[in-house]
Amino acid sequence: MRVHIATDHAAFETKQFLVESLRAKGYEIVDHGAATLDPDDDYPATVIPCAEAVRDDPGSLGVVLGGSGNGEQMAANKVKGIRAALAYDVTTAQLAREHNDAHVVALGGRMHTLPEALGIVLVFLETPFSQDARHQRRIDLISGYESSGEVRPV
Numbered sequence: 001m002r003v004h005i006a007t008d009h010a011a012f013e014t015k016q017f018l019v020e021s022l023r024a025k026g027y028e029i030v031d032h033g034a035a036t037l038d039p040d041d042d043y044p045a046t047v048i049p050c051a052e053a054v055r056d057d058p059g060s061l062g063v064v065l066g067g068s069g070n071g072e073q074m075a076a077n078k079v080k081g082i083r084a085a086l087a088y089d090v091t092t093a094q095l096a097r098e099h100n101d102a103h104v105v106a107l108g109g110r111m112h113t114l115p116e117a118l119g120i121v122l123v124f125l126e127t128p129f130s131q132d133a134r135h136q137r138r139i140d141l142i143s144g145y146e147s148s149g150e151v152r153p154v
Contacts, residue, residue, distance in 0.1 A: 010067035011109025
């Protein structure tokens with residue numbers, strides 16, 4: 001599986017660790033930066049291209065990182081067609097995939113140890129969407145709103 005990943009300075013160490021760990025597990029990693037630790041960088045500059053790459057690369061998933069993960073999730077969700085979820089433990093990561101068919105997971109580098117972050121990301125990557133009709137219906141409502149600006153029952 002191809003995994004797109006991006007961060008700013010706040011989770012640079014976490015990104016480096018995840019890139020190495022995921023490659024060691026056989027994942028194909030596309031690193032959208034940051035390439036160097038720059039305390040003045042801005043997460044939208046790396047996160048938005050990462051989310052666009054996930055959208056344009058069917059079957060791939062994404063990981064976006066920052067201090068808390070909040071801003072990164074918001075930025076990724078601005079990319080049309082992307083559903084990004086902030087995961088703060090393995091359960092929220094699992095549910096993001098099972099129930100919401102999320103394309104991107106956001107994590108806070110300041111919120112987790114490196115092993116915790118890896119565990120959350122692995123659960124996200126390894127959990128399939130449930131295909132449950134009620135979850136698909138809700139996803140369709142979100143997608144419909146994104147296209148039309150209205151919530152229309154499907």
